Structure formats: structure tokens, C-alpha cells
Amino acid sequence: MATDFNAVRRDRLRAQLDGLEVDAALVTRLVNVRYLTGFTGSNAALVVYADGTDVFCTDGRYRTQATNQVPDLERVIERNCAKAMAERLETEKLARIGYESHSVTVDGLDELSATAPSAELRSLHQAVEGLRAVKDEEEIALLRQACAIADRALADLIERGGIRAGRSEFEVGRELDGLMLTHGAEERAFETIVAGGPNSAVPHHRPTARILERGDLVKFDFGAQLGGYHSDMTRTLVLGEPADWQREVYAVVQEAQRRGREGLRIGADVRDVDAAARDHVKEAGYGDEFGHGLGHGVGLEVHEAPTVSYLGAGTLAERMTVTVEPGVYLEGRGGVRIEDTLVVRADGPELLTMTSRDLTAL
């Protein structure tokens, strides 16, 4: 249901219209419409005007849902929402319409231009994504719940002996997915990774029929979705007594991950946060085996701004919610990744994922 915080978010976008040199913002990217209105359907558009007379559009399938979720806005019911909103803007003779050039397709822009020929169409430059990078407390509450569901699901899976030699990655992954639903997830946040033995050395492995064996590192990368918000956590366990090389790699990643988490400070450059973790991995001699960035923003999307990486840019702000997930992958043998989701806070990062980061042997 749309509430005050949706209106506050729209006002934040409205405050940027001048700087973006547009008279209104036509928001068509669904996840952004959801953020600004609370609407969860699969077809919608929103116009945010300088004067606050915002208009929402969806199609007839969602008439009732829109009445419930977006009671505070004028609602237009049309199948082609972007076009309907462009027609309206044309009628209103607005000179400069902001649109989402990172989301609108080339064909989509052609249609907008043909529908609103009087207006100049200008990019909004991902303004809504910029707003979304900094979470409000309503969002953090949902992220906290989503992370708690994932924590409980993994704890349950371990407790019931679900992670054991003789089971396939498929089986274990499905049980974990089911447990997330049992614990209240709307759905899983993304395709659950269960990667055993050599497969754990593949950063983004999809579960296979491979049977888990004693001595395997088993990597779980998974999350729950709640209220549209995603949790994201990785843990790597060992089946049986850990070998020396497994202990060594684990200790390196664990310490790098701790340093990365400690680097999450207001004003920190994302490249410095990445370096805080990466330098430790490099010093331990595994720099080449850590081939991805340290982390990413997480919220209505699993991957969103900011990018916490040597390839990123910019600094962290209060209430950004990001992952910290260094990994070391030894091809053909196995890999370790440890990932948490955290909120940047003035008094140090708030951990949302609570499962122990210590080496767990099952």
C-alpha cells in the first residue's frame, strides 16, 4: 500500500527535476515505479511533475490492486502506459520530459517521440536508482527480515542434516529454497547457488546433479525476497575434517571479509573498501584467485547501486545497503566465498545477515 514514504520518495525525485532540466519525469522502469508508488504489478508508469500533480498508470488487470496500492495518486487505466502518459504530457504542452534512457528501448523512445512530438525528451540519468541507493528505514526493516529468513533457512537446513555427502547440489538447493518459503519468503531472491567440491571454485555455479562428497567445500549463495526486497548471503562449509589448504584459504577470505566490512564507513571511497579486503587476499598470495568486485548494493534489486569494487566510483553514504563478498577460487579444487549484507551507519556497519562466519565442518 502506498504510504507517506512513497510520497517522500517522489518529493525527492521532484527536487531533482530542476537540476535535470526537465518539467516532469516519466518513470517507466517497473522497479522504480514500485519504489515511488508501492505498486507491485507488472505494467505501470508514473509521471512526477514539478507541481506535485503526479499521475499513475496501469492496465485493467490491476484496477483493484492499483486502488489499494496507490490510493494517493490519480490513476489512469490504459494498456500501453508509457504511451498514455506521453499523450497526456503532449496535451499539457510540457516542453521538457525526462525519461529513463537506461531502461527505455530504442523502439520505446521512437514511440514516445511520435506520441509527444512537441516535447524535448531528456535522459533522467538514473535519478531514481540514485535515490534508491540510500535506503529509508522502511526498506531496511524489510531487508533485515529478508536476511533473517535466509539465516533461519540455512540454520534449519544444517540442523536437519540436509547438507551431507551423498546428496546432489540440486536436492540440497531445493530443500534450502523450500525452507526459505517455509520461513516466510515471498520467493527466493535469485537462483540459489549450491556448489560442492571443484564446483565451489566456480564463482557463479548453478546447482547440478553432482553428489556432495566428504572433504568437499560447499558454497551456498542465496537469499530470500520479502516485500520486494532481497537478501544476499554466501557461506562456505566443509564436509568432514577440513584439509590444511581449505583452512588456509578460509582464513584468508574470512579476514579479508572482516576488513571489507570494517571499511564500510560513511564517506569511504568504494575502491578503498574493495582494497581493504583485496589487499589482504593479495598479501596472502591469492590475488589472482579473487576475480570479482567486493560487493554491490542490494534492495529492490539483488544488484543495484553502489558498486563496491575496484571498478566502481563514488563514496558510501549513510543507509546504503551493500554486500561484502570476497572469494578465493582454486580451479579444480574448490573455493571459499563469505558474503554478508550490511547497512552503512554512522556508528559502523549494521550486519543484516547473522549466520556465523567461522569455518563450519559438518
Added chain:
Amino acid sequence: MATDFNAVRRDRLRAQLDGLEVDAALVTRLVNVRYLTGFTGSNAALVVYADGTDVFCTDGRYRTQATNQVPDLERVIERNCAKAMAERLETEKLARIGYESHSVTVDGLDELSATAPSAELRSLHQAVEGLRAVKDEEEIALLRQACAIADRALADLIERGGIRAGRSEFEVGRELDGLMLTHGAEERAFETIVAGGPNSAVPHHRPTARILERGDLVKFDFGAQLGGYHSDMTRTLVLGEPADWQREVYAVVQEAQRRGREGLRIGADVRDVDAAARDHVKEAGYGDEFGHGLGHGVGLEVHEAPTVSYLGAGTLAERMTVTVEPGVYLEGRGGVRIEDTLVVRADGPELLTMTSRDLTAL
């Protein structure tokens, strides 16, 4: 794993390059890349050349996966695949590059233009989606399996007494989701609809905490995903003895759905198929309560070409796989929809969803 049928599909696209007046096709829409190569990762691009020297691109996370899934193509490893392929095309001095204007964003086209300034960029006009509308037998086999999983999951749910007064839509939906995973689904095909009582009158209802009651119509719209292919089925049940109005509406929808299925003939105009079902609903006096199209193609996407609707255009071809899903929705009281997934065949449509369409009272 990429196999012969992926190569056959690429050859079909290749055969269209002349007609599209391009020298190569840059395919960046992921689901289309998957169709043409078998690659299932989240970042990729493909160039299909007139001379058959096709090139595939993904990033370093998927190096091993790409080796396994796309062994038959030259593989480039780059983070920004579209840009890397455009650079290559620029080097090769191709005059006309086809790109997916319905999928590439405005910002994306700017980048392509800047990267390949010598070439003319021309729309592919959804050529790959056009190919995908007609399934090959490999695809139909996966769709058949996905539909069978959904059939079994619903049968299990009924058998174990999962659909009963006193449970919430949420609970029932999660159990159904879990059963699909148990029966081998990779994931559910889309967010499962469980809609009881008045909620069944909302065509696209999301499950809520509403408790099912005796006398409710309960509508299930759900599907399983397997090998990337989606099943899609709707059944509407009654809790307890059906009321006369429920029997009446059910009979109307059941007969309309039968007529729609029978309309699935090679060469049939999609508007005529829609009309075959819709006319029966209209004659019964419920024309205004059937506010959506009759069906849609289903495959690597839940909704894809062709659109089987009064708003659609074109005719059916052999091996198109479509849904037939008329519904009658009485606001505030309840609704009935019956939906199957079927393959258009020379000797009449092949049903993939097998659950009984007779009125079932629980």
C-alpha cells in the same frame, strides 16, 4: 550444452539476414542468446554472421560455463559484451549491423553507435522472437516435462488435502511452489496465483493472508520452469458443494475453453481462435466479464509470441505452443478461469497440461 539444434536455430536467423538488410546480427537479449546458443548465464552477446563465423561473448565469471555450454563457437571473455562485439564489428568494417531495437536501451544504442561509428545500425525487428514462436521438438519436450511437473504438483496438493478452508492463500501457494520443486522444477515459472472467494474475480491476484472458506471458488494459475521453459496452467476449484451460479459460470468457461482449444489449427487467425471462445462467453451473457485475451505463446518466456487475442494479428503455425485461458470474473463474488498449454499440430492441438478440466469440488 549447445548442440546441433542451437546451430540450426542460428542458421535460421542467418537465412533472414539478407531480408533484414544487415551483414550480421548482434543479439544481446539474453533469452534470445540462450535460444541460439544454449548459454544460461546472466551476461552474454552473440554475433551471427552471414558467413557462419559466429562469435559468442560472456564475462569471466562464466568462462568455464561457456566452455561447457557453447563449445561450438568462438568465445570472447569481456565484461561489456555488447561493446566488445561492436568493437569487433567495427574492426571488421561491416557496413550494416542488425541490433535488437526492442531490447537495446537508448543508452545502449548510444554506446553501440560510439563504438562502431562506421557501421549503420539497423533494427532486427524481433527476428529471434519470430523464430522462437515456432518450437522445435527439443523445446516441446521440455515444455511437456514442465507441464507434467505442474500437473503432478497440483495433484499432490489436492491429494494431501492442502486445499481446504482455514488455510491462507499464502500457505497454499507456498505448498504448491514447494511441490513443484519437489517434482523437479528448476523454479516456478512465475509468481503463483492462489485466489479464493472474491479474490478469484481478480484476474491477476497475488496471494494474500485471506483465509479460504467453504463455498469459495479457488483459482490457481501457476507453472513450473524446466530447462528454461515455462509451463502455464490455471484451474479453478470449489470448496464444498458448488452454488448454482458457480456451476453456471464454470460451465460457460469450460465450454468456451474447449472451443478455444479446438480453434487451434494451422493457419487459423489468432482473432478467430479468440472469437471461438469469446463468442460462447458473450452468448451466455458474460462478455463484459471476460476482459482479457484468450492466450499467448509460452516457451523460454511465460508470455511470448504469438498473442492469441482479439488484439493480436497473424495466423497459427505448426509447433507454436500457446495457452488457451478464457475467464469470467464477477466482481465481489468470484471468477473462473481454465487454462491449458497446447502445441499446434497438423492433426489437432496436443495438450501439454493434463489436469482435469471438470468442476472439482473439494
